[in-house]
Amino acid sequence: MTDKKTIKKSSLDDLFKKMMADGKRVLAPVRKGETVLFQEVDGYSAVAADYVQTTLSAKEALLPRCEEMMRFTTAQSTVSLEEGPAKPSPVVVFGVRPCDARSIAVVNAVYLKDYNDALYKEKSDSTTIIAVSCAKSDEYCFCTSVGGSPGSTEGSDILLTLIDGDTYLAEILTDKGKAVVSIAPALFAAAGSEVKEKHLADVPVQFDLGALEKKLPGAFDGAVWITQSLRCIGCGTCSYVCPACTCFDIQDETDGTRGMRFRCWDSCGFGQFTLHTSGHNPREVQSQRWRQRIMHKFSYQPDQLQVVGCVGCGRCSRACPVDMNILQHIKDIVEAR
Amino acid sequence: MQDKIIQKAKELLSGGAVQVVIGYGQGTGDRVRAIFIQKPEDAGRLIMDGRCVQNLAGYLMKHEVRALGRAAIVARMPVLRSIAQLMYEEQFKDSDVAVIGISDANELVDLPDLNALKEYVRANPLKLTPEEQAEVDRLDAMTREERWAFWMEETSKCIKCYACRASCPMCYCARCTVEVNQPQWISVPSHDLGNLEWHIMRAMHLAGRCVNCGECTRACPVGIPLRLLNQRIIADIADNFGEEEDYALAAFKPDDKEDFIR
Amino acid sequence: MEEKNVYQPYLMRIASIIDETPDVKTFRLEFINEEEGKQFNFLAGQFGEYSVFGEGESTFCIASSPTRDGYIECTFRKMGRVTKALASKEVGDTIGFRGPYGNTFPIDRWKGKSLLFVTGGIALPPLRCVIWNALDTRENFKDVTVVYGARSVQDLVYKHELDEWEKRSDVKLITTVDPGGETKEWKGEIGFVPTVLEKAAPSSADTIALLCGPPIMIKLTMPVLTKLGFSPDNIFTTLENRMKCGIGKCGRCNVGKYFVCKDGPVFTFAQVNQLPPEY
Known part of the structure; x- marks a missing residue:
């Protein structure tokens, strides 16, 4: 049974300070010009208000855009490897949307299946997610069509829902969540009979996920991929803003003696992604890459990992420079005869 | 204006002069997006208003678009400039493209062929607007340290999604410098140095070629004002070479004031 | 317990080099850490990621037989950044190896x-x-x-x-x-x-x-x-496709729903015939 408490908005700054005093870095959405980005903050006053969705997702706390994998020193004919990257310091990510929190299940499925990715696991273990339910949504949101909701608790350690102007209902969902409460028990009060549902955004279900998953395996050769992606310019924006996109590149950098191996975000939208050294490319043109994006999320991952690789946050569509709207394209695929 | 474009698109398609018209149509909410009209009866979907600013010229180079056949393109001034530059770089033949030109005064421009387009572009040289110049001047007025801090702060947001490159009609290289790895000229990882190297390299490669369409800035998901880099270079080129050159950095003149090239 | 970093390669000494053709070489590689060598096992058909530190990793099969103990061999053509760097290595030099990865011939x-x-x-x-x-x-x-x-x-x-x-x-x-x-x-x-x-x-x-x-x-x-x-x-x-991680995470070697690195590289043609042409 989830432990329900309340916390005043005016207490959040105290909570932030207590968490920092406890040795945690606190990341929260901060407004920068037209964007809202997760950044380390030193108090609640820095947190952006009144946004539907952050520009980039919270995944960067777990999967940095550029992450050290190992260090090495090379001499004439010998190599020495140094200890892996320093242990990540504990992080609390505040203000994560429930859709983003759900995306952690996708990342877990990729990074922890078969081969345990310790770089990811360590970050994941030391990260606490304090999510905030969505009181509003926009035309790009479709979490409810992919199994989520504006008040979903999946993936969060604590979920806050604003139930009046100054009070959050706090659902304490995991041990990590309890640990946060235990740092500042006085800031939390026992919850009454408040229910969050009437405080959540109304996000209508827009397509039948089951029908989509049934349709895709037979749709590989369809003309729809070309039609839909004619305007796609092949940048990586959709992948990089996506909380559930996990593909990466590996790069070495060295000064000739000492060097590092990094992993960096990569995107199936890039032609280079699959290019063989010989010059042969299994996905030569953009329509094949667009197909891969949809197939991977809505067919391959459900089939192989039992998770849908999309949480309906709508970021890819909002950020796309050429208005590739994933919701619209999926609906078109579901409805096509 | 919109009706004239629709009319022209219908004519081009029904007469068989082109197989596809690249223009703007309704997008999500109040956005517009690039659309590809292949039948005269669909030409009514074309839109032309203040929202239609995406530089469509890059689509002329795209495999799947080229596969549709000869294209006509709805082209405001930045698109016309892009096409002229791409012709200068021998990316098109005259016969490849038809143009539905629109002037800065929002009038349909009759450009029967790409030579006419080149003449038109030459007659309307690229100039920064006073607002754009003011922004360049604002950066110029900073101390070096302030300017460095400004660009480090901006480029630190970069996630290397390469939307700036993908949205730019001038970035058509089959293998971009950042993908050339023997040697690896530009750091791939999105760390401070990698980001800075990338944007400086890109600005340099666009020197004298950038048409100031602003697409890089619009495309950037994290809001880096990339066009400022190029606008500064445009201003420099205008100061140093005058404004009448097709391509200042590739033109040779015997009376060049620099002597390293002689 | 400390989790092992799955991306950290074994250090291998180049024991011998054969020039097969002007641009193809075979390396015999021995584990520098003998304990690692003793624990290492593989089966026919598996592959690995071979690294030149500072240049990167390259994917190729283990070309020697699992019946031969104490070393592995790889054969590669000088093509890209990593294989060119590999080709410049000499007997006694150190390179990296991660593996074995993938399925096997039954x-x-x-x-x-x-x-x-x-x-x-x-x-x-x-x-x-x-x-x-x-x-x-x-x-x-x-x-x-x-x-x-x-x-x-x-x-x-x-x-x-x-x-x-x-x-x-x-x-x-x-x-x-x-x-x-x-x-x-x-x-x-x-x-x-x-x-x-x-x-x-x-x-x-x-x-x-x-x-x-x-x-x-x-x-x-x-x-x-x-x-x-x-x-x-x-x-x-x-089958082969471009790979980075070799363990089903970097996301680029898939042919339809299967990763060549994890579900392959060995396939029967009955299976290949069911796959989309993405290789």
């Missing part, structure tokens, strides 16, 4: 059967691992036939081993070079692999075929194998 299930290897050019290495595995456990198999072709005599790899197989009475070796690729001394066939295979007409009875080569060779050889009576589930191959 050799255990082939006991008592005949084996037919059909391959071309630089595609012999992945099958060479199986060939030596079979020859080192020769009593488990009936006939072993190898049909191997290359563009020219110069492009044949493992020339010293081809000589050895040629001399053995328990291997039938047919080598061929493309017309014009022969030398005066060339005693093998002249012609393309599919044609030579058709002429040799090995029996498909109780036989497993292993086919590995460039796409055009595969395309033209499949009809010949079918004509000889091989069913697609008795023809095995190994």
